[in-house]
Amino acid sequence: MSKSMSTEAVTGKFGEFGGSYVPEALQRVLTKIAEAFDHYRDDPEFNQEFRHYLKEYVGRDNPLTLARNLTEQMGGARIYLKREDLNHTGAHKINNTIGQILLAKRMGAKRIIAETGAGQHGVATATVAALFGLPCTIYMGKYDTERQALNVFRMELLGAKVVPVEKGQGRLKDAVDAALEDLVENHETTYYLLGSAVGPHPYPTMVHYFQSVISEESKHQILEKEGRLPAAVIACVGGGSNAIGAFAHYLDEPSVRLIGVEPAEAASIAEGVPAVIHGFKCYALMDEHNNPKPTFSIAAGLDYPGVGPEHSYLKASGRGDYVTVTGKEALDAFLTLSKIEGIIPALESAHAVAYAMKFARTLPKDESVIVNLSGRGDKDVKQVFDMLQKQ
Numbered sequence: 001m002s003k004s005m006s007t008e009a010v011t012g013k014f015g016e017f018g019g020s021y022v023p024e025a026l027q028r029v030l031t032k033i034a035e036a037f038d039h040y041r042d043d044p045e046f047n048q049e050f051r052h053y054l055k056e057y058v059g060r061d062n063p064l065t066l067a068r069n070l071t072e073q074m075g076g077a078r079i080y081l082k083r084e085d086l087n088h089t090g091a092h093k094i095n096n097t098i099g100q101i102l103l104a105k106r107m108g109a110k111r112i113i114a115e116t117g118a119g120q121h122g123v124a125t126a127t128v129a130a131l132f133g134l135p136c137t138i139y140m141g142k143y144d145t146e147r148q149a150l151n152v153f154r155m156e157l158l159g160a161k162v163v164p165v166e167k168g169q170g171r172l173k174d175a176v177d178a179a180l181e182d183l184v185e186n187h188e189t190t191y192y193l194l195g196s197a198v199g200p201h202p203y204p205t206m207v208h209y210f211q212s213v214i215s216e217e218s219k220h221q222i223l224e225k226e227g228r229l230p231a232a233v234i235a236c237v238g239g240g241s242n243a244i245g246a247f248a249h250y251l252d253e254p255s256v257r258l259i260g261v262e263p264a265e266a267a268s269i270a271e272g273v274p275a276v277i278h279g280f281k282c283y284a285l286m287d288e289h290n291n292p293k294p295t296f297s298i299a300a301g302l303d304y305p306g307v308g309p310e311h312s313y314l315k316a317s318g319r320g321d322y323v324t325v326t327g328k329e330a331l332d333a334f335l336t337l338s339k340i341e342g343i344i345p346a347l348e349s350a351h352a353v354a355y356a357m358k359f360a361r362t363l364p365k366d367e368s369v370i371v372n373l374s375g376r377g378d379k380d381v382k383q384v385f386d387m388l389q390k391q
């Protein structure tokens with residue numbers, strides 16, 4: 001997509017970040033999606049239906065759990081876990097896929113397509129496509145289909161067609177390109193359901209909207225439990241969708257620190273430079289030829305060389321703090337949370353837990369912090385088993 005950038009849309013800007021840097025044919029399709037979203041986000045019936053599925057299908061509200069043992073062990077602020085791991089399908093991604101498929105239905109789509117890296121967004125998309133009876137094609141890099149064979153089978157169980165993309169390196173970027181090509185060709189019938197707070201406008205804005213239910217709930221819950229706002233909200237950042245959802249309702253509360261945690265091995269914000277990748281502007285890790293650099297996080301969902309434009313803006317404006325933890329620290333947090341709280345976190349979420357463990361100690365005991373536990377770790381148990389064997 002980086003070759004023929006002809007249109008720079010003025011919409012969807014977060015400071016200098018975001019926007020839409022795509023060829024004209026694709027821009028026309030994105031504009032249609034943006035117009036539909038602008039219309040339906042204010043439509044009470046649409047929002048009512050979204051809430052209905054979040055409650056009856058996803059199982060929301062999910063709890064804000066006080067991690068009593070972890071808090072005691074750290075000896076500082078009370079650590080609360082927002083339990084996205086308890087959603088149907090085991091992570092926050094379903095909030096967004098429900099929202100976008102309802103939009104797709106309203107737009108008259110007859111077919112859903114999506115990209116996936118590790119397979120988690122593919123599974124969340126295949127799930128809602130099954131629920132709403134729409135045929136679904138998932139593009140996945142060939143290399144990734146081999147690493148994640150079980151997720152491929154999950155998507156197939158859910159009725160989706162998984163297309164291995166052999167072009168390029170057979171990774172996420174190549175899957176995105178294949179999905180966009182499909183979209184441009186078949187836009188009359190097809191909706192492209194994007195999985196994180198990245199990509200050209202309107203996706204970052206739309207994903208923010210659907211994921212903000214996380215902080216809408218947590219704000220009510222923390223006020224009920226603590227009688228005041230938390231000192232900080234802490235979330236892991238891959239593309240940035242769980243983090244922006246966890247931050248959204250605190251953006252205008254200057255007393256609440258917003259802390260995004262990146263893997264040290266894929267630290268797009270902490271170590272990146274402003275650049276245009278995949279059709280939008282953000283902080284990104286670039287190589288000497290100005291191409292996105294391959295990254296190597298132990299958490300597949302955090303393995304992305306760019307980051308959502310809103311996080312880029314929160315970093316640049318100073319409203320958000322972005323920190324890194326290593327894979328080793330995340331693995332330790334994974335083991336600790338499992339052992340002393342009885343909660344096996346996703347390796348992605350374990351990055352946020354790892355930082356919270358360091359950070360909570362520095363705060364007085366009468367303060368609290370919220371950690372967004374973006375997903376459950378069942379998917380990672382085999383990988384952790386292998387990592388421990390090698391140690």
Ligand SMILES: *Cc1c(COP(=O)(O)O)cnc(C)c1O
Nearest residue numbers: 238239240241242301348374375
């Ligand atoms: C996909 C995923 C992430 C990373 O994606 P974001 O868009 O940054 O939230 C984090 N945690 C889990 C459990 C995931 O599945």
